Amino acid sequence: MIRMKPVDVVIVGFGWTGAIMGIELADTGLNILALERGAYRDTSPDFSYPHNADELAYGIRGKLFQPLSRETVTIRHAVGDTAVPYRQYGSFLFGNNVGGAGIHWNGQHYRPSPEDLELHSHISKRYGAKFMPDDMQIQDYGLTYDELEPFLEQFEVLCGTSGRAGNINGEIKEGGNPFEGPRKRDYPTPPVADTYGARLFADAARALGMHPFPQPSDNASQPYTNPHGVRLGPCNLCGYCERFGCFMYSKASPQTTILPVLMRKPNFALRTHSHVTRINLDSTGKRATGVTYIDAQGRQVEQPADLVIVSAFQMHNVRLMLLSGIGTPYDPNTGKGVIGKNYAYQMMSSLGVFFDQDVAINPFIGAGSGGVQIVDDFNSDHFDHAAHGFVGGAYIYGGQTGGRPIQQLIVPPGTPGWGAAWKKAAKESYLHATTVATHGSVMSYRDRYLDLDPTYKDVFGQPLLRITFDWHDNEYKMSQFVTSRAQDIVRQMKPKATSLTLRKPGDHYDVRQYQTTHTTGGVIQGSSPETSALNRYQQSWDVHNVFVTGASAFPQNLGYNPTGLIGGLTYNSVKAIRENYLKNPGPLVQA
Amino acid sequence: MSNKPSSPSRRVFLRQSMAAVPAVGLLGTSALAQTQSAAPAAQAAYTPRYFTAPEWEFLQAAVDRLIPADEHGPGALEAGVPEFIDREMEGAYGHGGFWYMQGPFAPDTHPTLGYQLRFNPRELYRTAIAAIDDWCQKQHQSTFAALSPEERDGVLHALEKGDITLDQLPATSFFAQLLTNTKEGYFADPMYGGNKHMAAWKMIGFPGARADFADWVEQPGKVYPLGPVSIEGDKA
Ligand SMILES: Cc1cc2nc3c(=O)[nH]c(=O)nc-3n(C[C@H](O)[C@H](O)[C@H](O)COP(=O)(O)OP(=O)(O)OC[C@H]3O[C@@H](n4cnc5c(N)ncnc54)[C@H](O)[C@@H]3O)c2cc1C
Numbered sequence: 017m018i019r020m021k022p023v024d025v026v027i028v029g030f031g032w033t034g035a036i037m038g039i040e041l042a043d044t045g046l047n048i049l050a051l052e053r054g055a056y057r058d059t060s061p062d063f064s065y066p067h068n069a070d071e072l073a074y075g076i077r078g079k080l081f082q083p084l085s086r087e088t089v090t091i092r093h094a095v096g097d098t099a100v101p102y103r104q105y106g107s108f109l110f111g112n113n114v115g116g117a118g119i120h121w122n123g124q125h126y127r128p129s130p131e132d133l134e135l136h137s138h139i140s141k142r143y144g145a146k147f148m149p150d151d152m153q154i155q156d157y158g159l160t161y162d163e164l165e166p167f168l169e170q171f172e173v174l175c176g177t178s179g180r181a182g183n184i185n186g187e188i189k190e191g192g193n194p195f196e197g198p199r200k201r202d203y204p205t206p207p208v209a210d211t212y213g214a215r216l217f218a219d220a221a222r223a224l225g226m227h228p229f230p231q232p233s234d235n236a237s238q239p240y241t242n243p244h245g246v247r248l249g250p251c252n253l254c255g256y257c258e259r260f261g262c263f264m265y266s267k268a269s270p271q272t273t274i275l276p277v278l279m280r281k282p283n284f285a286l287r288t289h290s291h292v293t294r295i296n297l298d299s300t301g302k303r304a305t306g307v308t309y310i311d312a313q314g315r316q317v318e319q320p321a322d323l324v325i326v327s328a329f330q331m332h333n334v335r336l337m338l339l340s341g342i343g344t345p346y347d348p349n350t351g352k353g354v355i356g357k358n359y360a361y362q363m364m365s366s367l368g369v370f371f372d373q374d375v376a377i378n379p380f381i382g383a384g385s386g387g388v389q390i391v392d393d394f395n396s397d398h399f400d401h402a403a404h405g406f407v408g409g410a411y412i413y414g415g416q417t418g419g420r421p422i423q424q425l426i427v428p429p430g431t432p433g434w435g436a437a438w439k440k441a442a443k444e445s446y447l448h449a450t451t452v453a454t455h456g457s458v459m460s461y462r463d464r465y466l467d468l469d470p471t472y473k474d475v476f477g478q479p480l481l482r483i484t485f486d487w488h489d490n491e492y493k494m495s496q497f498v499t500s501r502a503q504d505i506v507r508q509m510k511p512k513a514t515s516l517t518l519r520k521p522g523d524h525y526d527v528r529q530y531q532t533t534h535t536t537g538g539v540i541q542g543s544s545p546e547t548s549a550l551n552r553y554q555q556s557w558d559v560h561n562v563f564v565t566g567a568s569a570f571p572q573n574l575g576y577n578p579t580g581l582i583g584g585l586t587y588n589s590v591k592a593i594r595e596n597y598l599k600n601p602g603p604l605v606q607a
Numbered sequence: 608m609s610n611k612p613s614s615p616s617r618r619v620f621l622r623q624s625m626a627a628v629p630a631v632g633l634l635g636t637s638a639l640a641q642t643q644s645a646a647p648a649a650q651a652a653y654t655p656r657y658f659t660a661p662e663w664e665f666l667q668a669a670v671d672r673l674i675p676a677d678e679h680g681p682g683a684l685e686a687g688v689p690e691f692i693d694r695e696m697e698g699a700y701g702h703g704g705f706w707y708m709q710g711p712f713a714p715d716t717h718p719t720l721g722y723q724l725r726f727n728p729r730e731l732y733r734t735a736i737a738a739i740d741d742w743c744q745k746q747h748q749s750t751f752a753a754l755s756p757e758e759r760d761g762v763l764h765a766l767e768k769g770d771i772t773l774d775q776l777p778a779t780s781f782f783a784q785l786l787t788n789t790k791e792g793y794f795a796d797p798m799y800g801g802n803k804h805m806a807a808w809k810m811i812g813f814p815g816a817r818a819d820f821a822d823w824v825e826q827p828g829k830v831y832p833l834g835p836v837s838i839e840g841d842k843a
Contacts, residue, residue: 066816068818069815069816069838071794076791077705078705085703085708088707093717100713100721101709103706103722103723104707104722208824210824211824252821253821253823256818263818376828378823378829380814380817380831381823381831422790425794425811433767433786434672434763434786435673436677439675440679446812447811473709524717526719527720528721
């Protein structure tokens with residue numbers, strides 16, 4: 017084993033949260049090392065035009081994703097079943113290089129609703145504890161929206177998020193999201209112009225008394241210089257966004273907001289092709305001594321460090337904690353233990369909306385997040401749930417992110433999957449169809465969790481992470497309810513035909529269908545070491561010099577995309593590290 | 608037998624000549640040049656690198672039905688879909704380089720948990736084509752490629768629904784793979800061998816690799832006037 021010179025801070029995984037940690041800690045003058053298993057990637061040459069406009073390579077084969085041949089997860093629907101490997105990409109996609117999934121995300125940048133962060137308390141107070149099914153185990157985050165607000169803003173300012181505020185210091189603003197928590201300021205940049213599909217959706221929703229607003233987006237609407245002095249340029253709605261890098265310097269990513277500055281800091285170093293296999297502990301098991309990784313030549317390397325930041329993405333964070341023996345693994349039979357606890361996902365539904373030949377949607381005009389309209393009336397606790405008997409909700413989305421024909425071409429209901437009739441339908445509907453979708457929360461449950469698989473291994477011989485997950489009734493009800501509201505909007509759009517994808521009671525979680533990469537939980541944060549793995553600063557309750565960033569900290573999932581909250585929680589954590597932990601290393605919250 | 612119109616080699620020859628052999632003998636070179644601007648230029652015949660001759664016949668006969676040629680636009684054959692699939696078989700994808708391929712394999716797992724066969728794409732095509740041809744021999748005393756278009760549709764429907772039982776693998780898995788790769792080849796950038804002359808993009812109105820619509824967002828509902836471009840810079 018090779019032993020490297022000790023560093024002050026080692027960052028495991030160099031995607032969105034690893035980059036934020038790096039730049040925020042760089043000012044302290046500490047020696048910081050980021051270990052990234054993938055390669056270096058940058059706008060030029062890696063995402064340059066025209067090679068980027070290649071649906072097959074990026075959108076379908078997944079050139080930027082973690083190669084499943086080397087490492088994947090296993091999945092089963094229930095405790096007691098035998099899990100099988102996730103052999104081909106479907107349900108979710110993992111990032112794999114410098115920038116992580118932050119390279120090939122959509123940039124849909126949301127804040128949580130205030131009640132999302134105190135969900136258990138809020139639901140108990142408003143509807144009574146009995147409103148939650150016995151096996152639902154939702155929790156509070158251990159911090160409030162008001163406490164987090166400055167950090168949510170800090171991440172938006174980094175990204176130059178485009179959007180229109182709906183609530184500034186409690187004052188409701190026309191044209192924004194009236195249901196959002198109070199913001200101190202408007203978005204850094206105005207919204208991206210609406211695509212036509214989004215406009216038709218918003219008109220219909222408004223006619224029904226709903227409150228559509230432009231999706232908060234990290235596709236820049238105008239030139240923007242962030243506080244680090246890094247510049248973004250306006251998005252051209254190229255239609256090659258999610259699953260692709262951005263050739264326009266328009267989509268916020270570590271590459272377009274942080275790396276140009278961070279990579280020049282003398283006290284910061286990045287080692288790529290360095291796959292971390294465990295976090296090492298001293299003999300007491302209460303302090304981390306650094307990490308072990310496998311380098312590009314396959315050698316085992318020990319990297320001593322005083323502080324370990326685990327920012328390898330939700331699933332990999334959980335796996336590393338389990339492989340390293342930090343915290344007690346969760347046991348679904350007793351509900352005890354914390355690592356792997358409360359895995360959750362999201363539940364989507366979608367409607368294909370088909371118009372006549374005289375309605376030119378031009379679906380190829382699209383951005384990953386900009387140019388789309390949202391209705392948030394039925395998300396979180398924005399409406400009275402009492403009569404509906406479920407917890408959570410979804411936002412409704414109108415418009416499209418592009419018209420890439422292999423993945424995004426849709427045909428009217430009843431069209432055969434192939435043959436002359438399919439071809440005719442593809443030809444006739446392509447330019448005249450758009451999408452309306454719901455993007456919904458999933459609560460956490462006693463029998464939904466993550467652990468290590470007993471059978472399957474990665475390329476280094478380490479056990480894969482095992483997911484035990486299927487839908488619960490609460491989510492079928494949520495999806496049915498919000499999808500009905502989406503159908504109301506679609507009817508108002510007066511299309512020629514509509515198709516529907518909805519998950520109904522009895523439908524199993526289907527890993528073949530992409531829904532979202534918003535997987536959550538497993539190293540959750542909270543206010544007690546009995547029920548959570550991390551405190552409110554994302555510091556391990558068990559090993560105080562280990563911090564874990566990312567959606568693994570979410571005690572249950574939201575109806576929103578997670579990264580706005582992930583970024584906010586990361587800034588909250590790093591501020592506590594800088595201002596308190598470094599001065600006085602030890603637990604930031606007394607258990 | 609080889610002179611009968613239904614014989615496999617003759618059918619395949621007809622398919623190939625339609626797709627691949629330009630009528631050079633009939634038209635002079637200048638006439639050919641003229642027709643090129645009006646109709647897609649004919650391609651040089653492609654010689655498969657992975658598929659054997661009988662497999663190649665199967666593949667052409669199958670994709671020809673999945674996306675048939677008609678007045679609406681190109682069929683999978685003239686779009687070069689078989690060439691696309693053959694080329695994919697030779698790359699990392701065909702060798703299963705993108706899939707987790709370690710055992711144990713549990714092919715009887717609930718389909719919602721995804722692909723669980725031990726075959727990579729190359730092996731899947733090879734195993735399935737042999738099994739389907741076998742089945743066709745038993746049922747129709749003919750290879751799949753030699754069946755009439757209606758009979759081929761019938762076999763494809765049966766594969767899709769799982770009504771045919773194949774040795775070694777579920778028919779539905781192969782059908783899904785074949786249909787997926789066929790649509791990929793039909794719509795992918797032409798540099799991969801399919802979507803010849805961007806004809807599939809033209810048919811639906813997709814502008815390909817243009818990827819710049821800054822001026823078009825705020826002209827909602829207006830028909831976009833430009834035809835497609837490819838990554839290598841071809842226009843159509
Ligand atoms: C197609 C797609 C679209 C998305 N769209 C949105 C969206 O619109 N809005 C939104 O909010 N979120 C979206 N997301 C999710 C978003 O990308 C993630 O929430 C975000 O990137 C998480 O940041 P992270 O730092 O936790 O992980 P990442 O950004 O993924 O970074 C993790 C890094 O760790 C590295 N790593 C992993 N394991 C190891 C190891 N053992 N050793 C060394 N390095 C390791 C990885 O290679 C990677 O670079 C999307 C994701 C995908 C895939």
